[in-house]
Amino acid sequence: MANGNAEPARLPRADRRDALLDAAAALLASGDVEAVSMEAVAEHAGVSRPLVYKHFANRSELLAAVYQRESAVLHAELASQVGAADTVEEMFRALASGALRAEASRGAAFAALRAAGLRTRERRQEQRRRDRTTLRYFASRAVRQLHMDEEVAKTGVAIFLGAIETVLARWRLRPTADHATLLEDTYVALVVGGLEQLAHDNPSTQWSPPSRVLSADRR
Numbered sequence: 325m326a327n328g329n330a331e332p333a334r335l336p337r338a339d340r341r342d343a344l345l346d347a348a349a350a351l352l353a354s355g356d357v358e359a360v361s362m363e364a365v366a367e368h369a370g371v372s373r374p375l376v377y378k379h380f381a382n383r384s385e386l387l388a389a390v391y392q393r394e395s396a397v398l399h400a401e402l403a404s405q406v407g408a409a410d411t412v413e414e415m416f417r418a419l420a421s422g423a424l425r426a427e428a429s430r431g432a433a434f435a436a437l438r439a440a441g442l443r444t445r446e447r448r449q450e451q452r453r454r455d456r457t458t459l460r461y462f463a464s465r466a467v468r469q470l471h472m473d474e475e476v477a478k479t480g481v482a483i484f485l486g487a488i489e490t491v492l493a494r495w496r497l498r499p500t501a502d503h504a505t506l507l508e509d510t511y512v513a514l515v516v517g518g519l520e521q522l523a524h525d526n527p528s529t530q531w532s533p534p535s536r537v538l539s540a541d542r543r
Contacts, residue, residue: 341379341389344369348390355432357440360387391442392450394433398426399454406461412469415462416484416515420491420508427492428499459485472523480522484515 347369351359362383366373380386405418437443459482466477491507 337379340371340375344371344376344379344386345390345393348386349394349433352390352433352436353430355436357387357436360390362386387437387440387442388444391434391437391447394430394437395447395451398430401426403458412462412466412519413512413516415465417508417512419485420488420511421504423488423492424495424504424508427495428504431492431496455485466519466523467528470519470523471528472519473526473528476522476526477519480519484518487511487514 344365347365348360351364351368360383362376362380363373365386366376369376376386380389402419402422405422406415409415409418459478462481462485463474463477466472466481467474470477472480488511491511495504495507
Protein backbone atom coordinates (compact mmCIF):
# COMPACT_ATOMS: atom_id res chain seq x y z
CA MET A 325 0.00 0.00 0.00
CA ALA A 326 1.36 3.45 -0.94
CA ASN A 327 2.51 5.84 1.76
CA GLY A 328 -0.01 8.65 2.32
CA ASN A 329 2.80 11.20 1.97
CA ALA A 330 4.29 9.61 -1.12
CA GLU A 331 4.57 12.07 -3.98
CA PRO A 332 2.07 11.43 -6.78
CA ALA A 333 3.13 11.18 -10.40
CA ARG A 334 5.83 13.70 -11.24
CA LEU A 335 4.61 16.99 -12.65
CA PRO A 336 6.49 19.75 -14.47
CA ARG A 337 7.92 22.20 -11.95
CA ALA A 338 5.45 24.98 -12.83
CA ASP A 339 2.49 22.62 -12.53
CA ARG A 340 3.71 21.27 -9.18
CA ARG A 341 4.13 24.83 -7.89
CA ASP A 342 0.58 25.66 -8.98
CA ALA A 343 -0.71 22.54 -7.25
CA LEU A 344 0.95 23.61 -4.02
CA LEU A 345 -0.54 27.09 -4.34
CA ASP A 346 -3.94 25.48 -4.94
CA ALA A 347 -3.52 23.54 -1.72
CA ALA A 348 -2.54 26.65 0.23
CA ALA A 349 -5.48 28.62 -1.23
CA ALA A 350 -7.87 25.84 -0.25
CA LEU A 351 -6.56 25.91 3.33
CA LEU A 352 -7.01 29.69 3.36
CA ALA A 353 -10.63 29.54 2.20
CA SER A 354 -11.95 29.73 5.76
CA GLY A 355 -9.98 32.90 6.40
CA ASP A 356 -7.62 31.29 8.90
CA VAL A 357 -4.09 32.07 7.78
CA GLU A 358 -2.73 29.96 10.64
CA ALA A 359 -4.15 26.91 8.88
CA VAL A 360 -1.46 27.29 6.25
CA SER A 361 1.81 25.66 7.16
CA MET A 362 4.37 23.83 5.07
CA GLU A 363 3.23 20.58 6.66
CA ALA A 364 -0.47 21.27 6.05
CA VAL A 365 0.15 22.21 2.42
CA ALA A 366 2.18 19.06 1.88
CA GLU A 367 -0.55 16.91 3.40
CA HIS A 368 -3.32 18.64 1.44
CA ALA A 369 -1.39 18.30 -1.83
CA GLY A 370 -0.45 14.70 -1.10
CA VAL A 371 3.30 15.30 -1.27
CA SER A 372 6.23 15.28 1.12
CA ARG A 373 7.18 18.34 3.13
CA PRO A 374 10.68 18.50 1.58
CA LEU A 375 9.07 18.85 -1.83
CA VAL A 376 7.19 21.95 -0.64
CA TYR A 377 10.51 23.43 0.49
CA LYS A 378 11.92 22.83 -3.00
CA HIS A 379 9.43 25.39 -4.30
CA PHE A 380 9.16 27.80 -1.38
CA ALA A 381 11.93 28.70 1.05
CA ASN A 382 9.51 29.21 3.94
CA ARG A 383 5.89 29.81 4.90
CA SER A 384 6.10 33.57 4.29
CA GLU A 385 7.30 33.05 0.74
CA LEU A 386 4.50 30.55 0.16
CA LEU A 387 1.83 32.93 1.45
CA ALA A 388 3.24 35.80 -0.60
CA ALA A 389 3.07 33.65 -3.71
CA VAL A 390 -0.56 32.75 -2.94
CA TYR A 391 -1.46 36.41 -2.54
CA GLN A 392 0.28 37.37 -5.79
CA ARG A 393 -1.34 34.58 -7.79
CA GLU A 394 -4.84 35.00 -6.39
CA SER A 395 -4.71 38.77 -6.97
CA ALA A 396 -3.63 38.22 -10.56
CA VAL A 397 -6.34 35.61 -11.14
CA LEU A 398 -9.04 37.87 -9.73
CA HIS A 399 -7.87 40.80 -11.85
CA ALA A 400 -7.88 38.62 -14.98
CA GLU A 401 -11.38 37.34 -14.24
CA LEU A 402 -12.81 40.82 -13.70
CA ALA A 403 -10.99 42.19 -16.75
CA SER A 404 -12.44 39.42 -18.90
CA GLN A 405 -15.98 40.03 -17.66
CA VAL A 406 -15.71 43.80 -18.10
CA GLY A 407 -14.08 43.41 -21.52
CA ALA A 408 -17.04 41.37 -22.76
CA ALA A 409 -19.49 44.18 -21.93
CA ASP A 410 -20.90 46.29 -24.75
CA THR A 411 -21.85 49.42 -22.83
CA VAL A 412 -20.52 51.45 -19.94
CA GLU A 413 -23.50 50.37 -17.86
CA GLU A 414 -22.77 46.70 -18.57
CA MET A 415 -19.09 47.26 -17.73
CA PHE A 416 -19.86 48.62 -14.28
CA ARG A 417 -22.44 45.88 -13.70
CA ALA A 418 -19.90 43.22 -14.65
CA LEU A 419 -17.39 44.78 -12.28
CA ALA A 420 -19.86 44.94 -9.39
CA SER A 421 -21.24 41.44 -9.85
CA GLY A 422 -17.77 39.96 -10.31
CA ALA A 423 -16.40 41.74 -7.25
CA LEU A 424 -19.34 40.57 -5.13
CA ARG A 425 -18.93 36.97 -6.28
CA ALA A 426 -15.21 37.13 -5.52
CA GLU A 427 -15.90 38.58 -2.07
CA ALA A 428 -18.28 35.70 -1.35
CA SER A 429 -15.84 33.03 -2.48
CA ARG A 430 -12.41 34.50 -1.69
CA GLY A 431 -12.97 37.52 0.50
CA ALA A 432 -12.05 35.75 3.72
CA ALA A 433 -8.80 34.48 2.21
CA PHE A 434 -7.77 37.91 0.94
CA ALA A 435 -8.63 39.50 4.29
CA ALA A 436 -6.49 36.94 6.10
CA LEU A 437 -3.56 37.51 3.76
CA ARG A 438 -3.76 41.28 4.15
CA ALA A 439 -3.99 40.96 7.93
CA ALA A 440 -0.86 38.81 7.85
CA GLY A 441 1.04 41.63 6.18
CA LEU A 442 1.20 40.00 2.77
CA ARG A 443 0.18 43.17 0.97
CA THR A 444 3.76 44.31 0.55
CA ARG A 445 5.00 47.49 -1.11
CA GLU A 446 5.57 45.52 -4.31
CA ARG A 447 2.01 44.17 -4.25
CA ARG A 448 0.61 47.65 -3.59
CA GLN A 449 2.55 49.05 -6.54
CA GLU A 450 1.29 46.22 -8.71
CA GLN A 451 -2.28 46.96 -7.64
CA ARG A 452 -1.85 50.65 -8.40
CA ARG A 453 -0.70 49.80 -11.92
CA ARG A 454 -3.78 47.65 -12.40
CA ASP A 455 -5.98 50.40 -11.02
CA ARG A 456 -4.53 52.93 -13.46
CA THR A 457 -5.12 50.57 -16.38
CA THR A 458 -8.70 49.96 -15.24
CA LEU A 459 -9.35 53.69 -14.88
CA ARG A 460 -8.04 54.46 -18.36
CA TYR A 461 -10.14 51.69 -19.89
CA PHE A 462 -13.40 52.68 -18.19
CA ALA A 463 -12.85 56.39 -18.79
CA SER A 464 -12.07 55.94 -22.49
CA ARG A 465 -15.26 53.94 -22.96
CA ALA A 466 -17.26 56.61 -21.11
CA VAL A 467 -15.78 59.32 -23.35
CA ARG A 468 -16.67 57.40 -26.51
CA GLN A 469 -20.14 56.27 -25.50
CA LEU A 470 -21.33 59.27 -23.51
CA HIS A 471 -19.37 61.95 -25.38
CA MET A 472 -18.14 63.52 -22.19
CA ASP A 473 -15.07 65.57 -21.41
CA GLU A 474 -12.06 63.30 -20.83
CA GLU A 475 -10.92 64.80 -17.54
CA VAL A 476 -14.47 64.80 -16.19
CA ALA A 477 -14.83 61.16 -17.27
CA LYS A 478 -11.61 60.19 -15.46
CA THR A 479 -12.71 61.97 -12.30
CA GLY A 480 -16.19 60.45 -12.27
CA VAL A 481 -14.99 56.96 -13.15
CA ALA A 482 -12.27 57.08 -10.46
CA ILE A 483 -14.88 57.91 -7.82
CA PHE A 484 -17.26 55.19 -8.99
CA LEU A 485 -14.52 52.56 -9.16
CA GLY A 486 -13.49 53.46 -5.62
CA ALA A 487 -17.08 53.00 -4.47
CA ILE A 488 -16.79 49.25 -5.11
CA GLU A 489 -15.06 48.96 -1.73
CA THR A 490 -18.13 50.48 -0.08
CA VAL A 491 -20.36 48.01 -1.93
CA LEU A 492 -18.28 45.10 -0.63
CA ALA A 493 -18.21 46.49 2.90
CA ARG A 494 -22.01 46.77 2.88
CA TRP A 495 -22.34 43.19 1.61
CA ARG A 496 -20.16 41.88 4.43
CA LEU A 497 -22.68 43.28 6.91
CA ARG A 498 -25.38 41.06 5.37
CA PRO A 499 -23.75 38.49 3.08
CA THR A 500 -26.79 37.17 1.22
CA ALA A 501 -27.63 36.78 -2.47
CA ASP A 502 -30.59 39.17 -2.19
CA HIS A 503 -28.44 41.82 -0.59
CA ALA A 504 -25.81 41.39 -3.32
CA THR A 505 -28.47 41.95 -5.98
CA LEU A 506 -29.72 45.09 -4.22
CA LEU A 507 -26.19 46.45 -3.88
CA GLU A 508 -25.37 45.72 -7.51
CA ASP A 509 -28.54 47.37 -8.80
CA THR A 510 -28.08 50.40 -6.54
CA TYR A 511 -24.44 50.81 -7.54
CA VAL A 512 -25.18 50.59 -11.26
CA ALA A 513 -28.08 53.05 -10.98
CA LEU A 514 -25.87 55.57 -9.19
CA VAL A 515 -23.04 55.14 -11.69
CA VAL A 516 -25.23 55.45 -14.77
CA GLY A 517 -27.16 58.40 -13.41
CA GLY A 518 -24.00 60.13 -12.29
CA LEU A 519 -22.10 59.66 -15.54
CA GLU A 520 -25.08 60.74 -17.64
CA GLN A 521 -25.42 63.91 -15.59
CA LEU A 522 -21.70 64.62 -15.87
CA ALA A 523 -21.87 64.06 -19.63
CA HIS A 524 -24.82 66.44 -19.91
CA ASP A 525 -23.12 69.13 -17.84
CA ASN A 526 -19.63 68.63 -19.31
CA PRO A 527 -19.91 67.51 -22.93
CA SER A 528 -16.86 66.79 -25.02
CA THR A 529 -15.65 69.75 -27.03
CA GLN A 530 -15.87 67.44 -30.03
CA TRP A 531 -19.59 66.86 -29.65
CA SER A 532 -22.61 68.90 -28.61
CA PRO A 533 -25.48 66.86 -27.13
CA PRO A 534 -29.06 67.82 -27.96
CA SER A 535 -30.76 69.85 -25.28
CA ARG A 536 -32.89 67.86 -22.86
CA VAL A 537 -35.04 70.90 -22.17
CA LEU A 538 -38.05 71.35 -24.45
CA SER A 539 -38.46 74.78 -25.96
CA ALA A 540 -41.54 76.77 -24.95
CA ASP A 541 -43.32 76.25 -28.25
CA ARG A 542 -43.03 72.43 -27.94
CA ARG A 543 -44.40 72.06 -24.42
